[in-house]
Amino acid sequence: LSTITPQTCTDFIPEANFYKVEAILRPWRVPQVSSAMLKMGIRGVTISDVRGFGAQGGLTERQAGSEFSEDKFVAKVKMEIVVSKDQVEAVIEKIIEEARTGEIGDGKIFVLPVADVIRVRTGERGEKAERMMGGRADMSSAQSTA
Numbered sequence: 001l002s003t004i005t006p007q008t009c010t011d012f013i014p015e016a017n018f019y020k021v022e023a024i025l026r027p028w029r030v031p032q033v034s035s036a037m038l039k040m041g042i043r044g045v046t047i048s049d050v051r052g053f054g055a056q057g058g059l060t061e062r063q064a065g066s067e068f069s070e071d072k073f074v075a076k077v078k079m080e081i082v083v084s085k086d087q088v089e090a091v092i093e094k095i096i097e098e099a100r101t102g103e104i105g106d107g108k109i110f111v112l113p114v115a116d117v118i119r120v121r122t123g124e125r126g127e128k129a130e131r132m133m134g135g136r137a138d139m140s141s142a143q144s145t146a
């Protein structure tokens, strides 16, 4: 069975053609996540070094019991991936598969509608701009015509 199966679309609200999957991850898991993305044909990815607190960091803060607590922000990586609607679920699933340890601090994923995509080099917009040569859409169309 192929790993490149077309995913069913969840009805995200608000409705859009593209969504940004924004994942806050443990930095040491990022190479694993990004190589899995490449393998599934997700070739456009942006990351930034960020710091935050959730349950991790936040817990220690409460234990410290101080109103003016020290800096408890934990180093994380924010990974931003804009994909077509039908690719969102597959990307989310893969990120979870590669990033999850089961311990507090594994991160969180946000899904945001994207109004448009513009490729600066060509001025293309929408689907033309979002498509990557040899990307996931190309992989699955090659698969279905094979």
Ligand code: ATP
Pocket: 043, 044, 045, 046, 047, 080, 081, 082, 083, 119, 120, 121, 122, 129, 130
């Ligand atoms: P070109 O064909 O002109 O090279 P491109 O679509 O491949 O256009 P780049 O100019 O290579 O885009 O992309 C610049 C940067 O934009 C990338 O390094 C990456 O950070 C970000 N990027 C591109 N596509 C996406 C995407 N779909 N999701 C998130 N980030 C992206």
Ligand code: GLN
Pocket: 041, 042, 043, 044, 045, 081, 082, 083, 084, 087, 130, 131, 132, 133, 134, 135, 136, 137, 138
């Ligand atoms: N949806 C694009 C494609 O299939 C890939 C998007 C991305 O790499 N972030 O070509």
